[in-house]
Amino acid sequence: MPSALPDGDEAPEDGALPESALHGLGRRPFGVYVHVPFCATRCGYCDFNTYTASELSPGSPSSWLAAVHRELALAAEVLGTPPAADTVFVGGGTPSLLGAAPLTEILSAIRETVGLAPDAEVTTESNPESTSPEFFEALREAGYTRISLGMQSAAPHVLSVLDRVHTPGRPTEAAREARRAGFDHVNLDLIYGTPGETPDDLTRSLDAVLEAGVDHVSAYALIVEQGTALARRIARGDLPHPDDDVLADRYEQVDEALSSAGLHWYEVSNWASEPKAWCQHNMGYWHGADWWGVGPGAHSHVGGVRWWNVKHPARHAALLAGGRSPAAARETLTAEDRHLERVMLELRLVDGLPVDVLPVEAQAEARRAADEGLLDEAALAGVNGRFGRCVLTRRGRLLADAVVRRLT
Template structure:
C-alpha cells in the first residue's frame, strides 16, 4: 500500500517521512531513558533534553500499521503477514504499544503543539477495521490533541473496506482516505500480486465519497512488466470515473529482496524501461491535467489546493512530526530518529519502559539546506533561489536555459521544474547541489 509521499523522481513509495540523510549518526541513548533492562538494550537516538520544546507547528503525527493479509510481490515496506508473526505480535498488543509510545512522546516533547495532520499508513491500516482505526485516532487525541480543522488520513486497501467501514472511520474523525488501486488491468494486478479485483478500488472510492469523505486519493503504479499504454489509459479513465480529488502515481521500482526482484533476476519478467516510464509519466500528466488535476509534487496531482495532502507537504517543507509504530521515522527541529522494525522488539522496548528507538541523527544547517533543495524542488511552488549558493545559482540558470527549470519562475526568484525537469528531477537536484 502506498503512502502519498515519494522522493526520487521514479522511486519506491515512502511510508513514514524518511528523508535522505546527510548527517552523522547519534549514539547517545533513548529519548525517554538512558538505561534498559538486561537483555533489552535501549535504542539510540536524541535525548529528552534535546527534544523538549522543539516541536513546531504545523506538527504532524504518523502512525505505522505493520500488518498485511498478504505480501505484494513488489513490496519491501516494513510489513508482516500473519504467518510471519508470533502470538505476542498481535494487533491488540501493537495498539497497546502505540498508546504507550504516543503518551511518552508527548511527555518527551514537553507540551508539543496539537497535531494539525495525522497519517495512518502501513501495511494495511484498514485491516484494523473502523473500530481499530477509531482507537488509533483516539490515542493520538489523548497524547497530543487535534488542532481545529486537522487533516486526518488513512491508507486503505480496497479489498478490506466496505461502505460500513468508511462510514465508521468518518464518524471517528477521519477526513481523508488514500486507496491503493495500482491498476485497472487484471493482468497487471496479478504481476503485482494485488488481491483486489480491477473494479474494487473505484467502487471503494465511491463508497468513501458517499460516506462523506470530500478528499479521496487513488494510488497508481505504472511501468509494471506487461502493462500496455491502453492499460494505463484505462486505469486513468477509471480514476476519473471515481471522481476523486487526488491521484498519486509512482513508477514501479524493483527492490532487492522482493519476489518481483527474484522474478526479474530469473528472467521471468523484464525490468521497467526508463524510456517507457517517462512516456507513461507524460501520459498521466496529460490526462490528469486535462481533467483539472494539477501536479503539486512530482508524483502527486490534486483538483485544487484544498485537495493537497497537508501531511505530506509537511515532509516536503521540512516540518516536524512524530512517527509512531514499528519502523516509523520522526523529525523534530533538525533531529531525526527511527524506531526498531519488528513488532515484537517494538513491544519489548516499550514494556521495558523505553521508547523503541533504533537510531538517530542530528542534521547540521548544511544538511538541512541540502534537504530543502532536494525536497522543495519536487513541489510545484519550487525553491526560492536565495536558498542556493553562487554555484547553485549558476547551475539553476543553465537548467532554466536548458528547459529543466521554468524561465519565468527563475526570473521571479524561484526554481520550479518544468515537466521535462520533473522527469530528470534527481539530476537537476544534483546539479544545483554541486
C-alpha cells in the same frame, strides 16, 4: 515505510531530545504518523516493513495497539507540552485490516496524548478489499477526513504481476463509497511501468480513476527494490526490468490525462483538483516540518533530530512495555544536511525552491537548467523585483534527481 534502516547514533533509552530540537516546537507544523505493519499478503514489489499473519504471533495486533498507546504517551512526555497535531497519517501495511474500531481508538489516543488541532487533516490508507460503506461511515464519524486507497492498476494482468489481490473494479467503487460516507478528500494510488503494461492499460486505469470522482491521485513509477519477489523474478529473467524511456512516456501520459481532467501536479508524483486537496501531511515532510512516527520501523523528525524505531513489532512492543524508547538510532542533521534536504524536497513541489537559498554558483546552474528547459524560465525570473523560484518543467520533473544534483 522502507524495511531497511539506516545507521545512526545511539538513541537514549528514555527518548529524550536535546533542548535545541525542542526550541520552536509548536511554531512549526506538527504531524503524527502511525505505522500499521500488517498485510493479508505480501505484494511482490513492496519492501516496506510489513508482516503477514504467518510471520507473526497470534496476539500481534493487540500487542501492537498497546504499544501505540505507550509510544504516544512517550511522545507527550518527551515533547513536554506537545503541539496539537495538524495532520495524522495512518499508513502501512494495510490499516484497513484492523477495522474501524481500532482505527477510531488510535485517533482517540492521539487526541488524549499529543492533541489534535480542530481542523486537522486525518488520513488513513486502505486496501479496497478490506473496506465497506460501514467502514467509511465509522471512520468519518470518528474524525478521519481523508482516505487513500491502493488501486495500482485497472488491468488484471498488471495486478497479477504486482501480486495485488483486489479485484480491478473494487478500488473505484470503494472511492465512491468513501465519498458517499462524507469524505471530501479521497486519493487513489497508481503504479505505472509494470512489465507487460501497455499504454492502453494505463489509459483504462486513468479513465477509471477519473470516473471515480476523486480529488487526488498519486502515481508512482514501478521501482524494483532489492530483496523483493519482483526483483528475484526479474533476476531470473521471468520478467523484463522496467525501461527508463517507457517510464518517462508513462509519466507524460499520466500527467497529460490528469491535467486535462483538472487534476494538476503539486508534487512530482501527486496531482490534485485544488490546493485544499493537497495531502498536508506529506507537505509537512517536503517542507521539513516536525512529526512523530509511531510504530515499528517508523521515522520521526523534531527540530533537526531524526530517529527511527526498531523494525519488528514484537521488539517494538517489548521495549515500550519495559518503559524504554523503541528508537533504534538517531541522527542530528547538520546545516549542510538540512540545506541538501530542502533543495531535494522543495524542488519537487509546484511552488518550487526559492532561488535565494542557493549559493551563487548554484544560482548560475539554475539559470543554465532553465536554458535547457528543465526549470520554468518565468518562475526563475521572479516578479516585481523579487527573487524567483526554481520550478521544474515537465521535462525537469522527469529528470528531477539530476536537477537536484546540479543545484547542490
